[in-house]
Amino acid sequence: MPRLAETLSSREIVRSGLCIGCGGCAATMAMDRDGLWKPEVAAGQDDVAAICPFSPAAANEDVLAAERFPAPTAQTAFLGRFESNWVGHVAEDGFRTNGSSGGMVSWVASELLRTGAVDAVAHVAPVADPQSDGRFFAYGLSRDADAIAGGAKSRYYPVELSGVIAAIRAMPGRYAVVGVPCFIKALHLLRRSDPVIAERVTHLLGLFCGHQKSARLVDSFAWQLGAPIAQVKAVDYRIKDAARPANWYRAHLTLDDGSSRAEDWWHLADGDWGAGFFQNPACDWCDDVVAETADVAFGDAWVEPYSSDGRGTNVVIARSPEIHAMIAAAVVDGRLALTEVDAAFVEGTQAAGFRHRREGLAYRLTWRKRGVRAVKRVAPGAALPLRRKLVYRMRHAIARDSHRLARLARWSGKPACYTMWARGMLAVYRGLAWSHGRLGGWIDRVLPDARPK
Template sequence: MAEAAITPERIVASGLCIGCGGCAVGPERTMRWDAHGLRKPTGALAEAAPSFERTCPFSPAAGDEDAIAAARFPAAPQADARLGRFETGYVGHVAEGGFRAGGSSGGMVSWVAAELLRTGAIDGVAHVVPVTGEAGVFFRYAISRSPAEIARGARSRYFPVDMAEVIAAIRATPGRYAIVGVPCFMKAVNLLRAEDPVIAERVTHLLGLFCGHMKSARFVDSFAWQLDAPPSDVRAVEYRRKDAGRPANWYTAQLTLADGEVRDRDWWHLVDGDWGAGFFQASACNWCDDVVAETADIAFGDAWVEPYSSDGRGTNVVVVRSPALRDMLAGAIGDGRLGLEAVDADFIADTQAAGFRQRREGLAYRLTWGKRGIVPRKRVAPGRGDLPWRRRLIYRTRAGISAWSHRMAGAARATGVARLYTGWARVSLALYQGLAYGRGRSGTLFDRIEKLTGSRR
């Protein structure tokens, strides 16, 4: 019996659609919001085949990150199982202008985009910017063609967006473009470039962002419920308001309401304020094995290790894969424009240790659970190994929180009773944190289980 074709409908039904918009590029195929506040393709989707199975980033028939990187960076002098192929790595920040102050971290993403524009290497940058005027929509991709426009896209945007409109705009308008995005979006563009000569010619640079997972639009609803504001009154959201006087990882969420009032709260006071617990995570993120945008020309993350994580001004880690960008950064370091120091693969991987556990050890375990519909083909082999029971329970709990947060938020929206979600989230977070951080706390349920069973965590 012939295997069923890989279509957008099947990818969506299998929970593998990340909503990148790469398949929604014709007049009959568009992107929509699903019931959980995530972007999904709609329209004449079956017509996207046969190229769709080669361009969807989660299709098992598409080339993986190793194959893409080998083709794009064949002469890269370094290769690491975690970071992929690369030229060099750095930690630091932008030393000139207002880039560092204006960004969530060290300002490097905006600086590289602006420098490529300044030097004439590109004519525009496709990146995520704030928008107004559409209820419940706070960000979307746009093309910026000046430093001032690039500055609009600074800071972290944990909001679902898609690239369908900017890909169409790049097709329609000749020029050279950079695209900024998370790892799966970078992979999608690379796969699209292999199929579409116009995109291959015009998209000349990919600027990747390290990623833990993508959130749904309901994360903003949760902020509103916890800040005693109707979600319909929210006009702007800031996920990571920076304070130079506090550690960089002390996040503060901020909402601007319809009457101009601004409300904020530190993440650790939120019922879903632990990123690692996976609240509102897109289901496709459970099947991703790329933390550091391995197919991008350059990739950026936060330096979540001391002493950098305590520096509220923000610090980037940078993985450079393009020789041209390597030379550009080296020149700027020599001129004092960038405050960067070279670091090795182990240092960079340590800054993202939790993400690598989730997408290596955790992914291997999740691949043993069995899956309905399309099974992704990953570079991580299924296996439990000698994974301790407590770690297995952490991964099970995180997956459960990810799935049920969408459902409980949906119930809260449908009934108008926010406590349906916030009450459930408070209990779920306590359970997760007891599992994840309870080691050494005498008297906890988990310590007692270990004492009775003599088992490892």
């Protein structure tokens, strides 16, 4: 019988598949066999009920956002509280070319440093020697624009905050942190109980998030691109090509002999982001797509004509009056090429993410689950067509079994154990998920009355 507790250990969170591996609760973190971070805490030694972003007893995003933004200009059910919404890119040199999208995250981080609003920015950058480090990317602190530029681009790789939290505790100053929504939530929860973090972590920069991937996605790239993982020196999930649509992701590996391998995601066995390969299990229990508690949140403008513009285009939600003023002034000065848009525009750019985290989450909340049960702002509900249910079931199975099959492939030394399975699963998934998919169409014809009455 699942339980909703007032005290909770990180072990219970881990066992219940709710640990996102953020590092907010533990001084040391270790990567598990599936390439996901987990806290290293002795049994019975912690209570994370109030600080774990997936704890049912912790303050939710609505509460945290109301504390942070008590008098917003507007709010919607999907975007949360905000001052303004924007679409576009950085006009100043370098940021857009260097960034995954329009370069806005790196620009705001650099601007906070340039204006002295913060002393350092915690964000994610490639590690110098991944083979000896045992990971490709990690959080670190940057104190100037060059270092910020060195960390630009989206890393669909597991990262954790314990090291930068310790560094912030050790060194007085004002810090900004860049993170996905649950990491920003974890920092808010920590700020509530830790006065040092509350005083020093002054700015929170959020990334929109579909879900987080495990480290095994890199193994999978290496298997499929014919590169021994032990020789991979650098990973780029989205190498930019101005001549191609922004949403045609192309994976790129640099090997230690200087050679490189690249392939379009569409040709990979698991190259459909939304299918859920290597998703962290906790992401199935998240309802925040757009970093509702961050001072500013950034995503990709996944609508035309922007999706087809390979140079990359951001959508930006300014939630704090300070960041709103910073952005509005830079637009007037021509440093940012942004146009103000309404909330519906931004919501449209993340339609698939919202479907998965509202309709899909409502359905997942009706499933039987072992251990601690997530408490979400979405009410459980299964009133949706059979085909949509099958899509959500399939995504959940793909996410779960991709970890298992990759484990088998690594153990046996036979990547085909994983890649053949992934190709088959992806074919079935596409048949279901694409609106004109044959399998989906067949289900609609044969079982037209599947929608609950």
